[in-house]
Amino acid sequence: MTSAEVTRRRAMGAGLGALAGALAGCSGASGPVLRLRLATGPEGGPYNAFGQALAQAVAASGHRIEIVPVSTAASVNNLRKLDDGSVELALAMADAAVDAVLGREPFPRPTPVTALARVYVNYTHLVVAADGPVRSVKELAGRPVAAGAAGSGVQVVTERVLRAAGLSGAPASTPAPAPAADERPLGLAASVSALREGSVDALFWSGGVPTPALAALARELPLRFLPLDDYVGPLRERYAPVYTAVTLPAGVYGLTEPVGTIGVGNYLMARADVPQDAVRDLLRVVFDRWRDLLREVTAGARLEPRFAISTGEVPLHPGAVAHYRSVYG
Known part of the structure; x- marks a missing residue:
């Protein structure tokens, strides 16, 4: 058992008596509506879709909470907004969240953020034109690559894959690295356009399966999805056990056989000063309405408590600890 798991179990088991008093006045009480700003991602992207769906579900729930989605560049940008107090809630990829908590680049110091739940897994896509010159990661050497928008979690995982392959401008993992890939900071829509037009030879994306923009591209342009x-x-x-082996299944994007790739969890996160009763109300909505929340984000995903609490180095918010303990024991 890791030290993080020990800490999590102790947190889940300790202090619940004190939490009970603080959480006694819950959602049914009268009073002002608590407005919580949620940093999501670019408009049209999966984080933005999740945020809009969550705002609607909370509004219909009767709880005295209002969720206000805020469009952003996604994970890294969202964690910075949590830190500076410009939002109270955020979505972020697990690797970026761990970097924030540990004060690892691109964060200059440890960031005091908490997790409410791991809500779903992103699948890393490395996409090239089927009739193009690239057949493997190594063949990206010196080539233009759409590497994710600046401040996004896609950019984090792209940089790390390229570094592991010896193709990054950062210190390489091989003694005689090939020429670095030409990383272009493009969001999903711009990446799709660039690959279609031939101004990049590959695009990286991290999202649910299928990602609608890539499914649409696959219908108009023969694509190859490279294994990662x-x-x-x-x-x-090198970084953290947040990375897992997952598979793009046959049939999606027209694939005739599965393609192995990298999975990264997505966390619903909060500032530590968000009231605990609000966190408990919010998580009730998330678990009651998870099918609606994930419908436009990733097909076939389920949200289960044992999955949701698996946030590694990122501590759970005390309100989340109390929720999981009271509902699931």
């Missing part, structure tokens, strides 16, 4: 599962081990060893 060989990089799971190096990424886990």
Whole structure:
């Protein structure tokens, strides 16, 4: 058992008596509506879709909470907004969240943020034109690559894969690295357009399956999805066990066989000063309405408590601890 797991179990088991008094006045009480700003992602992207769906579900729930989605560049940007207090809630990829908590680049110091739940898993897509010159990660050397928008979690995982392959401008993992890939900071819509037009030779994306923009591209342009599962081990060893081996299934995007790739969890996060009763009300909505929340984000996903509490180095908010303990024991 890791030290993080020990800490989590102690947190789940300790202090619940004190929490009970603080949480006694819950959602049914009268009073002002608590307005919580939720940092999501670019308009049209999966984080934005999740945020809009959550805002609607909370509004229909009767709880005295209002969720206000805020469009952003996504994970890294969202964690910075949590830290500076411009939002109270955020969505973020697990690797970026761990970096924030540990004060690891691109964060200059440890960031006091908490997790409410791991809500679903992103699948890393490395997409090239089927008739193009690229057949493997190594063949991205010196080539233009859409690497994710600045401040996004996509950019984090792209940089790490390229570094592991010796193709990054950062210190390489091989003694004689190939020329670095030409990383272009493009969001999903711009990445799709660039690949279609041929101004990049590949695009990286991290999202649910299928991602609608990529499914639409696959209907108009023959694509190849390159395997990335060989990089799971190096990424886990160097950064954190947030990286897992997952598979793009046959049938999605017109694939005739599965493609192994890298999975990264997505966390619903909060500032530690968000009231605990509000967190408990919010999590009730998340678990009651998870099918609606995930419908436009990732097909076939389920949200289960044992999955939701698996946030590794990122501590759970005390209100989340109390919720899981009271509902699931």
